[in-house]
Amino acid sequence: MSETSQQLFREVVLSNLDSAYRLARGLTGNSADADDVVQEACLRALKGIDGFAGGNAKAWLLTITRNAAFTFMARNRSRMLVLEGDQEEAGRALEDTPDPGATPEAGLIAKTDAAALEAALASLPQPFREIIILREYNDLSYKEIAEMTRLPIGTVMSRLARARGQLLRALAPEMAGRAAS
Amino acid sequence: MIETKFDAAWMLNAAADGELDAMSLASFERHCAGDPALAARYAQMRALRGAMRGASANLRAPDDLRARIAAMAAGESAAPQSDSVAAMRRRPRFPMAAAVALSLAAGGIAERLFSDFVSAKADRVAMLIIDDHRRAMLASSPIDVASDDRHTVKPWFDAKLALSPPVVDLAAKGYALAGGRADVVDGAAVPSLVYRLREHFISVTALPAARFSGIAARAEANGYAATAWRDGAFEYVAVSDLPRSDLEAFAAAFRAGAEAGEAR
Numbered sequence: 001m002s003e004t005s006q007q008l009f010r011e012v013v014l015s016n017l018d019s020a021y022r023l024a025r026g027l028t029g030n031s032a033d034a035d036d037v038v039q040e041a042c043l044r045a046l047k048g049i050d051g052f053a054g055g056n057a058k059a060w061l062l063t064i065t066r067n068a069a070f071t072f073m074a075r076n077r078s079r080m081l082v083l084e085g086d087q088e089e090a091g092r093a094l095e096d097t098p099d100p101g102a103t104p105e106a107g108l109i110a111k112t113d114a115a116a117l118e119a120a121l122a123s124l125p126q127p128f129r130e131i132i133i134l135r136e137y138n139d140l141s142y143k144e145i146a147e148m149t150r151l152p153i154g155t156v157m158s159r160l161a162r163a164r165g166q167l168l169r170a171l172a173p174e175m176a177g178r179a180a181s
Numbered sequence: 182m183i184e185t186k187f188d189a190a191w192m193l194n195a196a197a198d199g200e201l202d203a204m205s206l207a208s209f210e211r212h213c214a215g216d217p218a219l220a221a222r223y224a225q226m227r228a229l230r231g232a233m234r235g236a237s238a239n240l241r242a243p244d245d246l247r248a249r250i251a252a253m254a255a256g257e258s259a260a261p262q263s264d265s266v267a268a269m270r271r272r273p274r275f276p277m278a279a280a281v282a283l284s285l286a287a288g289g290i291a292e293r294l295f296s297d298f299v300s301a302k303a304d305r306v307a308m309l310i311i312d313d314h315r316r317a318m319l320a321s322s323p324i325d326v327a328s329d330d331r332h333t334v335k336p337w338f339d340a341k342l343a344l345s346p347p348v349v350d351l352a353a354k355g356y357a358l359a360g361g362r363a364d365v366v367d368g369a370a371v372p373s374l375v376y377r378l379r380e381h382f383i384s385v386t387a388l389p390a391a392r393f394s395g396i397a398a399r400a401e402a403n404g405y406a407a408t409a410w411r412d413g414a415f416e417y418v419a420v421s422d423l424p425r426s427d428l429e430a431f432a433a434a435f436r437a438g439a440e441a442g443e444a445r
Contacts, residue, residue, distance in 0.1 A: 006255070009253075010251075010254055014250060014251060017242045017246075017247060017250060018240070018241045018242050020242070021243075021246070022240045025240050035246050038246060038250075039249060042250045046254070053343055055339075055342065055344070106227070106228035107228070112232045113236075114236040117236050136234055137233075137237040141200065142198070143363060143365060146365050147365055147369070147370040150368030151368070152365075153365060157191045157194065158191070161190040161191055161194045164194060164229060165190070167229060168225060168229065
């Protein structure tokens with residue numbers, strides 16, 4: 001491997017490694033699987049580094065990481081992954097925004113701990129979880145998410161709205177418990 | 182044609198995500214002031230965002246993973262040391278790599294089917310671009326980067342899209358450069374230049390010819406006209422509410438300008 005390629009790999013991959021790890025962690029839901037996914041993604045990135053055309057290095061690495069995560073999950077959790085059509089169906093049941101009376105107050109939400117959030121995230125169907133992870137863990141804009149997932153921007157917005165509505169509902173029982181104690 | 186759907190939940194999320202332009206945000210905040218339930222939801226959204234970002238900020242690639250990746254770059258063995266706990270639970274690499282290769286191959290086939298589909302539906306791409314132009318006209322600003330200086334617009338595209346078409350200076354012909362915009366067409370982010378003629382805007386979208394080819398030369402919808410041409414690595418589509426003859430005159434001026442090298 002040439003010196004230039006090594007340098008490029010360091011700039012593109014190592015400097016965005018935390019972002020790739022967050023995506024893998026968010027998609028797989030645990031750190032051991034995230035480790036495997038990131039290592040596989042970096043191997044692929046290393047092989048393809050000379051094809052990197054410049055531009056947005058983070059988006060390039062995240063696209064590879066996303067593909068590696070889906071391959072990984074399809075192999076290791078075939079029973080957990082439902083077909084895309086079924087997931088769309090599952091998502092349709094999610095309302096855009098819940099009644100604010102049925103969900104926790106802003107002050108309580110702000111104090112949610114990471115474990116409770118992670119449990120709530122795990123309750124989301126995959127296509128919805130993915131969008132909110134790309135938004136919050138990776139700080140991508142709506143346009144960047146639409147480009148990476150090849151979804152129309154309206155679908156991105158609708159999935160994000162539904163994902164957040166579901167998260168607020170999922171957090172409600174935990175909040176109620178905390179407020180009572 | 183794309184159905185454009187706007188509703189309160191989208192607005193709420195877009196406001197919390199900082200995706201609204203200043204005018205829309207101001208109008209949204211005015212609504213919040215007169216609607217406590219909406220204001221409460223907005224506060225919930227912002228709190229949820231804060232909590233998620235706080236949680237994710239603590240997620241960092243573990244040191245041993247970072248070390249293994251760094252070792253890859255240095256050309257050393259990527260395998261972890263055999264006595265580490267990580268190595269014992271790590272699955273064999275080969276099946277995973279094979280699966281990745283397979284899925285890439287499948288992706289390649291899908292890509293080809295997709296591009297066949299696009300060329301069969303040449304009109305569709307032109308329609309999508311007309312829709313992008315319409316949406317941009319509905320927003321408070323039709324451009325993402327406002328500048329009459331091509332030396333500002335081109336680097337912006339470079340940084341944003343890693344793809345930048347020649348920016349032709351047509352001021353002398355009466356077409357002032359208004360700026361640039363990133364559009365998403367069929368899942369690809371593409372650059373659009375925006376010119377102004379009197380009170381009319383003209384969007385010139387540059388599509389990589391490798392992916393988009395054979396776009397319908399002329400299309401019309403909802404009072405907007407589109408004209409397409411191929412030049413080098415790009416398929417260009419110009420859209421405006423100008424009369425067809427004026428739009429064609431613009432396209433001719435753009436092509437002539439590009440040929441004469443009035444582009445950087």
